[in-house]
Structures are given as C-alpha cells and as structure tokens.
Amino acid sequence: MGSRAKKTVELFYDVVSPYTWFAFEVLTRYKTKWNMDLKLKPFFLGGVMKGSDNKPPATVPNKARYLDKDVKRCAQYFQVPLNLPKNPAEVMFIKGTLTAQRFLTAVDIMNQEKTESVSREFWMRAWNRDEDITEMESLRQVGLKAGMNEAEVQKCLQKITDPEVKDRLKKYTDEALRHGAFGSPTIIAHVNNQPEMVFGSDRFPILATLLGEKWEGPLTELSKCKL
Ligand SMILES: N[C@@H](CCC(=O)N[C@@H](CS)C(=O)NCC(=O)O)C(=O)O
Numbered sequence: 250m251g252s253r254a255k256k257t258v259e260l261f262y263d264v265v266s267p268y269t270w271f272a273f274e275v276l277t278r279y280k281t282k283w284n285m286d287l288k289l290k291p292f293f294l295g296g297v298m299k300g301s302d303n304k305p306p307a308t309v310p311n312k313a314r315y316l317d318k319d320v321k322r323c324a325q326y327f328q329v330p331l332n333l334p335k336n337p338a339e340v341m342f343i344k345g346t347l348t349a350q351r352f353l354t355a356v357d358i359m360n361q362e363k364t365e366s367v368s369r370e371f372w373m374r375a376w377n378r379d380e381d382i383t384e385m386e387s388l389r390q391v392g393l394k395a396g397m398n399e400a401e402v403q404k405c406l407q408k409i410t411d412p413e414v415k416d417r418l419k420k421y422t423d424e425a426l427r428h429g430a431f432g433s434p435t436i437i438a439h440v441n442n443q444p445e446m447v448f449g450s451d452r453f454p455i456l457a458t459l460l461g462e463k464w465e466g467p468l469t470e471l472s473k474c475k476l
Pocket residue numbers: 265266267268269303304305306431432433434448449450451
C-alpha cells in the first residue's frame with residue numbers, strides 16, 4: 250500500500266466572522282489528523298458580500314436574535330473562547346476588518362509561518378476581549394502577541410497599503426467568488442482534481458465525507474486558544 254496523496258483544503262476567511270473562528274480552530278486541530286494540506290487564505294468578506302450580491306444574515310431581525318444565541322452555543326461546543334463584543338455591529342460593519350485583513354495578508358506574504366497565530370490573535374482581540382483591531386497600535390500588538398518580533402511587525406505594518414498586499418487580498422477574494430463563495434467561512438476541498446465548496450463551520454461531517462476522512466467531533470483537547 251502506497252501512502253495516500255494529501256488533499257488540499259483551502260480555508261478562505263475573514264476575522265470579521267465569529268463562525269469562521271470555529272472553522273479555523275477545527276481545521277487547524279485536524280491538520281495532522283486528516284491527510285490534508287491546509288491552506289489559509291485571508292480574503293475580504295465585504296468584497297465577497299458585494300460580489301455575490303449577498304447581505305449579512307443579521308439584517309433579518311429574527312435571524313439576528315437566533316445568531317446571537319447560536320454563536321454562544323457553538324463557542325461552547327467547539328471550545329472556542331468567544332465572547333460577544335458589546336457592539337457586534339460596530340466591530341463588523343462600522344469599524345470592519347479591511348485593515349486587519351491587509352495586515353494578515355502582509356504577514357502571509359512575508360512571514361507565512363505566523364499566519365495562523367496572527368489570525369487567532371485577531372479573533373482573540375475582537376471576539377474574546379472586545380478590543381480594537383483597526384488602529385496601527387492594535388495591529389502591532391496582534392503581531393507581537395502572535396510571536397513576531399518588532400522588526401517583522403514594522404515591515405508588515407509598512408506593507409499594508411502596498412499594491413502587492415491589496416492585489417493579493419483581492420486575488421483571494423475573487424478566487425473565492427469564482428468558487429461560488431457568498432460568505433465566510435468558505436472551505437474548498439480539492440478532491441479528484443475537482444474543487445468542492447463547503448460553507449460554514451457546521452459542515453464538517455460533509456467535508457470529512459468529501460475527503461474520505463472521519464469526523465471525530467471538535468477535538469476540544471487540541472485547543473490552542475489560551476482560555
Ligand atoms: N451556518 C454557518 C453560518 C456561517 C455564517 O453565518 N457566516 C456569516 C459570516 S459570520 C456569513 O458570511 N453569512 C453569509 C450567509 O449566511 O449568507 C455556520 O455555522 O458556520
């Protein structure tokens with residue numbers, strides 16, 4: 250029996266999305282359990298919404314009330330330390346995550362081994378501690394807390410307005426839209442040279458089936474979030 254080739258799984262994501270935090274943690278927990286090559290691909294959810302002519306689910310009042318409960322239940326189930334911020338609308342729609350996603354993209358270009366920890370730290374700031382993620386000093390703190398040194402952080406900060414970073418963020422956003430994305434998390438499993446799109450952190454049993462792997466629940470014992 251030869252060793253099975255790793256299947257590529259792409260996670261297109263924006264730290265604006267609490268549901269995406271669950272998907273991100275679960276996929277990183279399964280990185281070694283499943284025979285997959287996980288690729289983290291920061292995109293801009295605002296661009297996906299616009300490009301797919303979608304609207305945020307919380308614009309339907311009954312859905313907004315449900316989502317409020319649902320994210321708390323999911324946080325418990327996935328053992329992800331999410332606390333709803335005082336004003337989620339401000340975090341998501343007023344302040345937004347364009348600068349955060351640009352910084353994350355700069356990190357992904359210059360220090361790819363830190364993409365995972367920087368992403369996690371963004372969620373910890375916005376969706377655990379209700380802290381800002383738009384100011385330069387906030388980005389700096391994210392980088393340092395995620396294990397980058399001051400010089401690496403400064404290089405990434407200087408790069409956030411570079412065309413290279415803007416183009417890369419747009420490239421991943423457009424790529425996701427071409428796969429049929431309308432929200433976050435958008436997960437693309439490459440199976441038999443065929444991209445299969447899965448939406449949501451609640452589709453892991455389906456993703457496992459597509460990959461020919463076993464879904465063993467959220468593997469809470471492998472949590473990397475400092476609770
Ligand atoms: N059922 C999904 C919901 C994910 C979700 O609502 N994502 C939001 C961003 S936080 C989104 O992009 N929604 C687009 C839509 O529902 O059309 C899950 O459990 O993960």
